[in-house]
Amino acid sequence: MIRPASHRVMTVLRPVLTCAGLVALWGALARWGHVPPYMLPAPDAVARALWSGRAQLEPAAVTTLEETLLGLGIGIGAGSMLAIGMALWAPLRRWVMPMVLLSQAVPVFALAPLLVLWFGFGMASKVVMAVLVIFFPVTSALGDGLRQTEAGWMDLARTMGATRWRVLVHIRLPAAMPAFATGVRMATAIAPIGAVVGEWVGASSGLGFLMQTANTRFQTDLMFAALAVLAAMTVLLWWGVDRLLARALYWRPAHADID
Template identity: 85%
Template sequence: MTRVTAARAGMFLRPLATLAGLVVLWWGLGRWGGIPPYMLPPPDAVARALWTGRAQLLPAALTTGEETLLGLALGIGAGSALAVAMALWAPLRRWVMPMVLFSQAVPVFALAPLLVLWFGFGMASKVVMAVLVIFFPVTSALGDGLRQTEAGWMDLARTMGATRLRVLLHVRLPAAMPSFASGVRMATAIAPIGAVVGEWVGASSGLGFLMQTANTRFQTDLMFAALAVLAAMTVLLWWGVDRLLARALYWQPRHEDID
């Protein structure tokens, strides 16, 4: 087995071993920790809830997944557009960036009721919430990448007669792609938060709505099952986006694949 193959196998085995250890710890706390099942259901009860509640969990997961993907796409697009606009026109950054920071200073729980009031109980309010959650990481990461372009590259492009737009498209944007990729990875990991928070405040479907309903009925095992589905969805989404970014930025070294 080559070092690269062993490293890739370790990428899957290490998380599985960590997950198995957490499940054993969870089972031990429930069995010997004196925690009642309605507060911490045992892993086998959650597994049964995953199977018996699949008719509820599947449509709820599809709803939350759709909200998350739409919010992710719109948030990445809007954040990227704003970062590029601020790079092209410096005064825009001084005017707009404080408002972007303010949007992150306000807790999402405080904004969720307003968004439900403005956009209704349907999918729109959850998508907007997801956009607000991921907007700042994308804008900040791409903006930093655009501002930190190697000065020598830009001087060379201008010496060769490149316009400001061409410098942006052919020098600054390619150089900023690693920073942008980091922002997208972070946005992918937190995008479901916005959708679920919106579902907690007001919704008729989704994993957040299902968790809230199960909590009011003391169906803790179903609530944990919905949480497990949400965690699995988030991990799979992040892994898929990470793979896409790795292929798109094939020229960027990924040392964890060869160490």
């Protein structure tokens, strides 16, 4: 369905106006709220820190982005394979799913020091942390989608003598793609969390490391600038993944937005 131009303009304008309102409220609180600058710097101070600290922010953002993308790719691949394996072989689900749930029951902050100890201060520990954060949403979403295939389709496939592999490839996986896409979107939004938590615990580069260093030096404006770069990077990454998924699922019926 082709939406009118006014609808597309409002789709872009709404988040812009929301962000502008939040920045205005932030500026008013920083200026007239009697909050010390080292606790809440004004938006213009953060903007100056973005420009003056670009030599630190750019390589830190690249490092965090690399860790996030690697963790996202590995986590989506591993989670997808596990979900498919559990759908094809029920005993695997009974044995493995409790361990998957246990991995989510332990806070990531508790795991981060161990991962740094095992995998070192380099990129590997941050990638593993990102994988652990996103693994469950992908596995759970795709697993639910595979289990919720319409019974009529399955009965028709069995009647026609389709093998389990053909049923999986031609019926169950296509039917599960919308649920899988939801899991991937969730994973994309939270993947930077794993990378940044790993950088907080032990790293020599990245936005999390830069934020921690700025915090210890009371450079709150630089810390907010790094946080703004991280937020912008996450939003752009999510938007890009969402566009790719929308193109990949072109056959899915579009639903009208509720205004």
